[in-house]
Amino acid sequence: MTKDIKFDNVQKAQNDKKVKTTNEALLLNNTYACLKNNDDGQYVETLMTKGNKQSNSKQQKPPPINLFGVSLQQLDQMFTTMDKSNYELKLTADGIKLFSKEIETYKTIRNILIEHNIQFYTHQLREEQMTKMVLHGLPESDRDTNTVTQALKEIQLNPVMVKKMQIKNARYVGHAVDLVYFKKIDNIRLSDLIENHRIVCCIRVKWELYKNPSKGPTCAQNHKSGDCPLIKNDKGETILKRIKDTALRCALCGMNHAASSKECSKRREFINAKKFNKPEIKKINTERRSFQPAPELNDFNFPRLPQKKFDRTTKSAPPPLREVPPKIPNVEQTENIFSTERRSELLKIFTEMTTQLAQAKTKSEQVMILMDIALKYIANDE
Structure with a gap:
C-alpha cells in the first residue's frame, strides 16, 4: 500500500529544526552572555573545553x-x-x-x-624550527653555558641551547656574547624580552635578534672575508692570497704566474690578435641608392615666388601685366664678338686660367682664381 506524503509538512518540519538548532547554538556558544539566576554555567564550560580540544587535536601535516x-x-x-x-x-x-x-x-x-x-x-618541521637571540652583558669569568640556561629558566624562559659567540674587539674586560636558541612554537618576541627580561642574575642585559654573517666584499661564493682567497689590495686590484706564484702555471706561456697577469709575454700577442682579427664591416653600396640631387639654382630654374590671392569682393584684381617685346640683338655687336682680336683675347684668358688652375691644390683655391680673373678682365673692359 502506498501512502500519500505531504511534502509541505516535511519541509516545514525541516525548517523548524534548523531554526531551533541555530538559535540554541547562538545562545550556548556565546561565552560572554549573561548567565541566568538558575544556570551554573557548566554547559558553556563544556563547549569551551570541546573547542580547545578540537583545536589541539588538529596536527600540522609534515612537509613533503x-x-x-x-x-x-x-x-x-x-x-x-x-x-x-x-x-x-x-x-x-x-x-x-x-x-x-x-x-x-x-x-x-x-x-x-x-x-x-x-x-x-x-623543509624543517615546525617543532624543530628555532628563534635565535643574542644576549649581551653577562660576564665571561667563572661561568658556563649551563649556568646561563639555569639563569634564564629562573626568569621563566625555556632556552633549548646556549652557545658562546666569538668577539673580535672586546669593549671591556670579561665582555661576552651568548647565542640563545628558543623554540619557534613558544613565540618568543624581542619586544617581550626587552620589556620583561632586562635583568638576568642581577645584571642588566641587552637582547638583539641574530643576523646571519654577510659574505665577503670580494667573494662570489659566499665565503667570509677571512676565508676567501680573493682579496683586493690598496690599488683595488684582486689578488690571490693563499696560492703562491710557484704553484701557478700560465696556460698561454707556461710560466709560473696567473693567466691574468700583465707580465705574461703572450698576453700582448693575444690582445693584438684579438684587435686585428675583427670581422670587416661591409660598406654600403651608395650607387644602388636612388638619390635625387637638388636642382642647380640659376636665373632660368629659380623657384617660383608665392602669388598673392586677392579677394574679389573687397579688392579689385591687379591690372594685367604688359607684354614686353623681346630685345633684338644688334647685328654689328654679334659680328664684333667673333672678330679675330676678340678670339685672341679669349685664348689668352683661357691659357692664363688653365695654368693657374693646374697649380691650385684645393677647390677653394680654384674658385678664388676664377674670381680674380673675372674681376681683372671686367675692370679692363670698363
Missing part, C-alpha cells in the same frame, strides 16, 4: 620530501618495515615526491634516507 636519483624498487626495499598506508608517493618531472601522514613516519623516513646516503630535499 623530494627524492633524487632513486627508483621505486629501491624505496620498496628500504621501507619494508614500514606500513604503506602511512605514506604516499607521487612521480613528478623533478623526481619522486613523498607525502607522510604523521610526523613520526616523517622522522623515520628521513632517518632511513640519511642512513642510505640518498639525496633528498625537505
